[in-house]
Each structure stands twice: as C-alpha cells, then as structure tokens.
Amino acid sequence: MHNHLQKNKQTNTNTISASTEAIGVMDSGVGGLSVLQHIHRLLPYEHLNFVADSQYAPYGSLSPKEVTERCFTIADFLIEQNVKALVVACNTATAASIQLMRAKYKLPIIGMEPAVKPAALASKNGIIGVLATVGTLGSAQFAALLTNYGQDIQVNTQGCIGLVECVERGEINTASTKALVAQYCAPLLAAGADTVVLGCTHYFFVREVVQEIMGGDVAIIDTGEAVAKHLQATLEAQSLLTPSEVESNISIWTNNASEDRGDVIQQLWGKKGAKIERIK
Helix, strand or coil: CCCCCCCCCCCCCCCCCCCCEEEEEEEEEHHHHHHHHHHHHHCCCEEEEEECCHHCCCCHHCCCHHHHHHHHHHHHHHHHCCEEEEEECCCCHHHHHHHHHHHHHHCCCCCCCCCHHCCCCCCCCCEEEEEEEEHHHHHHHHHHHHHHCCCEEEEEECCCCCCCHHHHHCCCCCCCHHHHHHHHHHHHHHHCCCCCEEECCCHHHHHHHHHHHHCCCEECCCHHHHHHHHHHHHHHCCCCCCCCCCCCCEEECCCCCCCCCCHHHHHCCCCCEEEECCCC
C-alpha cells in the first residue's frame, strides 16, 4: 500500500466489478464523515475507505484546476485500495471535478450538490437559505441549480468563511463557532427563511447549532442521506452491493499533521471500530 497522496501517476481504466470491494469516499477534510455516517447507516455491511484531504481544506480557496488535481490524486489512491465506487463527499469538488472524474475513471462516481430542489419543495413560505462555501456558491453547477429549481422561490445564499476550519479543529459547540454560525444565519433570519440548506458536508456537524439559532420551526436540510440512497441504487443496478451480512471494515486516512487529528476524527465519526491512519 502506498500511503501518500502526492501527484497522481497514471489513469486507472479498469472496471472494478467485485461486489465485496470497499466503497471509496473522499472529501476536502473531515466533513465527508457526515456522508460516511449516512452510508454506513443505510449500508451497514459495506466496507468503507475514507480519505480526508485536510491539508488542503477548504477546497474553496483552491482554483478549479487545483481541486481537480487533488481529486485525481485521492481517487488514484482509493482505486489502489480496490474500491468498487467513489463518492465525492464535497460540494466544491463535485462542482469543479465530477465530470472530469467520470471521464477518467471507469467506475461509478457519486457526487454532492446543495439540496435546493428538496428545500424548494419543503418550504412553506417560498423563502430558503443556503449556507455554503464561497467556492460552491460561485460555481456554474450551483447557478444551474438556481436556474432549474429556484425560479419560484427566494433563495438567500450565505458564504461561510472560516466555518470549515472550525469543524476541522473539532470545535463544534464552542462560543466562537456558535458566534460564527449566528453571524451567517442572521441574514437568513432577517429574510424570513423557513428552510435552510447545509451546502457543505462539514456543516452537518454544526446542524444543531444552526437549528438552535434559526428556531425549531425552520427545516434544516442536509444532502448526505440522499447521496447514500443514490449510492445504494447505483450499486444495486450494477450488482455491486455486498451480497451477505459481513462485518464491515471502516478505514479512514487523513493528511492532517496536527497531533489531535485522530481525536477529532473519532469525535465526529462517533462510532468505534474505525481504523485511522495518517498519510502524506
């Protein structure tokens, strides 16, 4: 096993068909653990390999070309572990790179996108808020979402600079994190939003803080469950679901150099049994 995430060396063109292989999940950092939780809950017998590219988080500060380079590098690493599918558990990476990844790799690739459509359907007053990274809000993919599903509703977008970093440090219920969330929720409250989309996988971990600030009557929508269901349907259609009730292996890799990286991952993952390794 090559435990490093340096520049990718070659394109993998082999179709992986062994249903007992793991599912690869990747994110700019630890936010994708929220998607991993949804997948594990829905598909408890599947082996899961997760990479947190925390050294480069948040991806919103990188150019689309740089994001794609990171995605290729991580995908190559996961494919070396013989995964049967890839989940890009990052909205910014999906927007920048998903089409290029699907052109390069011959295996199912599932992406993320902010849940504008479900929010539009859930909203009673037609006013929704979207909390996301600046990279996601500025993407062509997000603009297309608004064009397709945001015509008859008022969409209030809010870029949340610094919030990903709070989650990366495991600072979920600290006074500073709550103050930052309150700052970003204030315009949504003022606009009267009755539905809020968590447009970044990291934000799932401050969901309760968002709910507390926005109020109990406001619906908070996260896309992780929908992605897990999409993954399940895709694997089923290609006969790639693990056929028997096996004990799943959860492997988590991170290139975070901080001493408490394992503690933060364990805190956010919230379950025992995951193998956590550091890679370069």
